[in-house]
Amino acid sequence: MRVHIGTDHAAFELKEYLVEHLKADGYDVVDHGAASYDAEDDYPDYIIPTAEAVAADSGSLGIVLGGSGNGEQIAANKVKGIRAVLADNAELAELGRQHNNARCLAMGGRFVAPELALEIARAFLTTPWSDEERHARRVAKIERYEQTGSLAG
Numbered sequence: 001m002r003v004h005i006g007t008d009h010a011a012f013e014l015k016e017y018l019v020e021h022l023k024a025d026g027y028d029v030v031d032h033g034a035a036s037y038d039a040e041d042d043y044p045d046y047i048i049p050t051a052e053a054v055a056a057d058s059g060s061l062g063i064v065l066g067g068s069g070n071g072e073q074i075a076a077n078k079v080k081g082i083r084a085v086l087a088d089n090a091e092l093a094e095l096g097r098q099h100n101n102a103r104c105l106a107m108g109g110r111f112v113a114p115e116l117a118l119e120i121a122r123a124f125l126t127t128p129w130s131d132e133e134r135h136a137r138r139v140a141k142i143e144r145y146e147q148t149g150s151l152a153g
Helices: 009-024 044-056 070-077 090-100 114-126 133-148
Strands: 002-007 028-031 061-066 084-086 104-108
Touching (some): 002 009, 002 044, 009 028, 009 061, 009 104, 009 114, 044 061, 044 104, 061 070, 061 114, 070 084, 070 104, 084 090, 090 114, 090 133, 104 114
Parallel strands (some): 002 028, 002 061, 061 104, 084 104
């Protein structure tokens, strides 16, 4: 599976840690930056291209990182076709995949230690979308709104 990952300065070290370990797990990791630590960089410059790559790459998933993960989740969710979830534990990451068919995981490097972030990422990457009728119906409503600006079907 291909995994797109991106961050600004606030989680640069965490991104490097995750890239190393996910590659060792056998994932095809595409690093969208930052390529080096720059305390003045801006997360949308990395997060939006990461989410766009996920949206364009069927079957891939993404991980977006920042200080809290909040802005990164918001930025990723602005990309058409992306549902990003913020998780600080493995159960939330699993539920984001199972119930919401989320394609991006957001985490905050200032709030999640590297070992826990790896556990969360692995949970997200290995959990399938349940495709249960109630979840599929809800996701379809979100997609319809994204496409048409209306919940009416």
